[in-house]
Amino acid sequence: MASDPLADDRITAYGRLVEAHRRLSRIFDRRLRAETGLSDTWFEALLRLGRSPDRQLAITELGDQMVLTSGGATRLVDRLVDAGYVTREACPTDRRVQWARLTDAGLAKVTAAIEIHLADLDEHFTSQLTTAELDQLGAVLDRLRDPSPAG
Amino acid sequence: MASDPLADDRITAYGRLVEAHRRLSRIFDRRLRAETGLSDTWFEALLRLGRSPDRQLAITELGDQMVLTSGGATRLVDRLVDAGYVTREACPTDRRVQWARLTDAGLAKVTAAIEIHLADLDEHFTSQLTTAELDQLGAVLDRLRDPSPAG
DNA sequence: GAGAGATACCTGCGCTGTCAACTACTGCGC
DNA sequence: GCGCAGTAGTTGACAGCGCAGGTATCTCTC
Numbered sequence: 001m002a003s004d005p006l007a008d009d010r011i012t013a014y015g016r017l018v019e020a021h022r023r024l025s026r027i028f029d030r031r032l033r034a035e036t037g038l039s040d041t042w043f044e045a046l047l048r049l050g051r052s053p054d055r056q057l058a059i060t061e062l063g064d065q066m067v068l069t070s071g072g073a074t075r076l077v078d079r080l081v082d083a084g085y086v087t088r089e090a091c092p093t094d095r096r097v098q099w100a101r102l103t104d105a106g107l108a109k110v111t112a113a114i115e116i117h118l119a120d121l122d123e124h125f126t127s128q129l130t131t132a133e134l135d136q137l138g139a140v141l142d143r144l145r146d147p148s149p150a151g
Numbered sequence: 152m153a154s155d156p157l158a159d160d161r162i163t164a165y166g167r168l169v170e171a172h173r174r175l176s177r178i179f180d181r182r183l184r185a186e187t188g189l190s191d192t193w194f195e196a197l198l199r200l201g202r203s204p205d206r207q208l209a210i211t212e213l214g215d216q217m218v219l220t221s222g223g224a225t226r227l228v229d230r231l232v233d234a235g236y237v238t239r240e241a242c243p244t245d246r247r248v249q250w251a252r253l254t255d256a257g258l259a260k261v262t263a264a265i266e267i268h269l270a271d272l273d274e275h276f277t278s279q280l281t282t283a284e285l286d287q288l289g290a291v292l293d294r295l296r297d298p299s300p301a302g
Numbered sequence: 303g304a305g306a307g308a309t310a311c312c313t314g315c316g317c318t319g320t321c322a323a324c325t326a327c328t329g330c331g332c
Numbered sequence: 333g334c335g336c337a338g339t340a341g342t343t344g345a346c347a348g349c350g351c352a353g354g355t356a357t358c359t360c361t362c
Contacts, residue, residue: 022218
C-alpha cells in the first residue's frame with residue numbers, strides 16, 4: 001500500500017498548503033466583497049500601496065509583490081484607476097516607469113476594509129493557532145516563499 | 152509606528168501563506184505544463200480521481216476537494232473529458248449524480264506527471280524544511296483547512 | 303555616440319473560474 | 333401518493349489572469 005505513487009506523503013503535505021490557502025481566501029474574498037465591494041485582490045493591492053513610501057509603487061514592483069505577471073499587473077492597475085482608488089503618475093527619472101499611487105479615496109476604502117479583514121483573520125486564522133505556532137508558521141512560510149538555492 | 156493599521160502583524164502572517172502558495176504553484180504549474188502538457192489544476196484533478204475508489208468521484212465531491220464551485224467543477228470535468236482523460240458515468244442509484252471517472256489514458260498521464268511533480272516538490276518544498284517542520288506545518292495547515300468553530 | 307541587450311509597460315487572445323438562475327432528481331412529512 | 337425543501341449538475345454572462353509578442357526607454361560597452 002505504501003508504494004502507491006498516487007498517495008505520496010510529500011504531495012499531500014503540499015496539498016494541505018494549497019487547500020488551506022484556497023479555503024481561507026475564499027472566505028475572506030466573499031466577506032470583503034459583501035461588506036466593502038473590494039475583492040481580496042483589490043484589497044491586497046491597495047494595502048501594499050498604502051504601506052509604501054508616498055503611497056505608491058512602480059507597476060512592476062506591485063506585480064512582483066503580488067506574484068502577478070507584468071500584463072496582469074497592468075490590468076489590475078487599470079481597474080483600480082477606473083474605480084478611482086489609484087492614479088498613474090509618470091516617474092521623473094525613468095520614463096519607462098509608471099507609478100501606481102493610492103488616492104485618498106483608495107486609502108479611505110482600504111482603511112475601512114482592514115477592520116473587516118482583521119476580524120475575519122482572527123476568526124479563521126489567528127484563533128486556530130497558538131502564538132508559538134503562528135511564529136513558527138511564519139518562519140517556515142517565509143523560507144518557502146523565498147527558498148534557498150541548495151538542497 | 153506600531154500603530155499603523157496598514158502594517159498589522161496578523162495581516163503579514165496570512166500574507167506569507169498566500170505568497171508561499173502563489174510562488175510555489177506558479178513554479179509547479181509551469182514545469183508541469185512544459186513537460187507534460189498538464190496544468191497544475193488538471194494534474195490535481197487527475198490525481199484525486201486516481202486515488203479514489205474505482206478511480207472515480209462525483210463531480211460535486213471533486214469540486215469540494217479542490218475548493219471549486221459546482222459550476223467550476225462541471226467545466227473542469229468538461230475539459231478533462233474533451234482531452235480524453237476522464238469519462239462521465241451515470242450513477243445507478245442516484246440519477247442526479249455523474250461520476251467523473253479516470254480513463255486509462257488519464258491514469259497513464261498522471262502517473263508520468265508525478266515523477267516531475269515530486270522532483271519539483273523536493274527541490275522547492277521538502278528540501279527547505281526539516282522533517283519536524285514538515286510534520287508541524289502539516290498539522291497546523293490541517294487545522295486551518297478545517298477550522299474548529301469556537302475562538 | 304552607436305549598437306546590443308535588458309527592463310517597464312501594454313495588448314490580443316485564450317483559458318479558467320465565479321455567480322446566478324435553471325432543470326432534474328431525491329427524500330422527507332403529512 | 334403529494335408537495336416541498338434540499339441536492340447534483342449545467343449553463344450564460346462575465347471578470348481576472350497568463351502567455352507571447354510589441355513598443356519605448358535605459359544602460360552598458362566599445
